[in-house]
Amino acid sequence: MHLPRFSIFAVVTLFILLDFVHGFSNNKVIDSQTLAEDIRSDRTITVDADGNGDFKSVQAAIDHIPNRNSKWIMIHISKGIYREKVKIPRSKPYIFMRGEGSGMTTIVWSRSSADDYESASFKVEAKNFIAYGITFKNAAPTGIDRTKQNKAVAVVVGADKAAFYHCSFISNHNTLFDARGRHYYGGCYVQGSVDVIFGHGQSMFHECEVFVVPNLKSEIKGSITASHKQRGNTTGGFALVKSKVYGVDNVYLGRAKGTHSTVVFADTYLSKSVVSHGWTDWSYPHSKENLLLAEYNCHGPGSSSSNRTEWSKQLSYEEALRFITVDFINGKDWLPAWL
Ligand SMILES: *[C@@H]1O[C@H](CO)[C@@H](O)[C@H](O)[C@H]1NC(C)=O
Numbered sequence: 001m002h003l004p005r006f007s008i009f010a011v012v013t014l015f016i017l018l019d020f021v022h023g024f025s026n027n028k029v030i031d032s033q034t035l036a037e038d039i040r041s042d043r044t045i046t047v048d049a050d051g052n053g054d055f056k057s058v059q060a061a062i063d064h065i066p067n068r069n070s071k072w073i074m075i076h077i078s079k080g081i082y083r084e085k086v087k088i089p090r091s092k093p094y095i096f097m098r099g100e101g102s103g104m105t106t107i108v109w110s111r112s113s114a115d116d117y118e119s120a121s122f123k124v125e126a127k128n129f130i131a132y133g134i135t136f137k138n139a140a141p142t143g144i145d146r147t148k149q150n151k152a153v154a155v156v157v158g159a160d161k162a163a164f165y166h167c168s169f170i171s172n173h174n175t176l177f178d179a180r181g182r183h184y185y186g187g188c189y190v191q192g193s194v195d196v197i198f199g200h201g202q203s204m205f206h207e208c209e210v211f212v213v214p215n216l217k218s219e220i221k222g223s224i225t226a227s228h229k230q231r232g233n234t235t236g237g238f239a240l241v242k243s244k245v246y247g248v249d250n251v252y253l254g255r256a257k258g259t260h261s262t263v264v265f266a267d268t269y270l271s272k273s274v275v276s277h278g279w280t281d282w283s284y285p286h287s288k289e290n291l292l293l294a295e296y297n298c299h300g301p302g303s304s305s306s307n308r309t310e311w312s313k314q315l316s317y318e319e320a321l322r323f324i325t326v327d328f329i330n331g332k333d334w335l336p337a338w339l
Pocket residue numbers: 231232233234
């Protein structure tokens with residue numbers, strides 16, 4: 001086909017304009033087929049609650065994978081509600097769990113406990129894990145219960161190199177236990193009240209949404225983050241980049257937990273749900289000298305820095321730089337895709 005020169009020019013110009021309208025950095029969406037190609041997974045196990053797959057339960061599919069698995073295996077989970085507690089043990093790395101969309105494929109259990117780990121609906125303890133399009137939920141009752149039996153974790157991420165794309169994490173108390181290792185959350189939705197994201201992990205949340213629900217289980221105002229980082233020379237810390245915080249109750253951006261707690265909110269929308277003080281030292285009697293609880297270039301009605309606690313920081317671009325790209329989690333070395 002011979003297109004006249006002018007039309008080629010017009011088409012190219014149109015594409016450049018469209019690209020511009022959508023913003024150069026916001027036009028990428030991570031899709032599960034590309035992910036599967038990138039990791040070269042050539043084996044798929046199917047799970048279907050109605051019995052039309054290889055297995056009816058997610059745990060049965062995981063149990064079927066041999067120990068010391070060394071090649072990516074995809075577990076496709078059809079839409080449906082899977083009422084089970086699921087655990088991927090350390091011996092089973094290279095699992096890619098793909099659902100049919102957040103809110104469509106749901107893994108849910110209801111358990112509250114004094115122990116975070118024990119309460120969790122889903123635990124991953126194997127390195128090299130990917131989840132795509134799945135809702136993970138702990139549906140433990142949300143009534144008033146001011147006891148220590150109030151932890152209701154949706155997910156524990158307890159190993160290095162885990163990535164979640166377009167997933168949802170839903171609970172009312174201690175939602176996402178980002179326990180250890182480096183992790184990436186792209187386009188995810190996280191709902192909770194107290195310690196929504198907590199643990200020793202070193203993680204990046206890119207274009208995620210945090211929805212704040214009322215906290216009925218303790219008298220304190222909740223915090224979105226509680227970073228347990230204890231030493232300057234170890235990994236740890238959370239970066240929320242180009243994300244959104246909103247909801248139906250008030251919340252702190254984070255609380256001091258470990259002596260080197262590290263959390264940065266960057267280029268993120270903060271609604272009125274964020275209290276003006278920003279950060280809290282509730283139950284933290286230690287020195288604030290080594291904390292890095294900070295914001296960079298946030299916007300929205302909750303982003304004003306005028307009443308922020310004096311031990312939090314507003315970063316310059318140079319200071320924020322190591323938190324706002326996937327280099328923060330050495331992502332270019334191990335992530336199949338990122339935004
Ligand atoms: C890290 O620092 C602590 C003291 O804060 C020290 O005890 C430990 O040995 C250090 N670890 C490494 C790997 O340097």
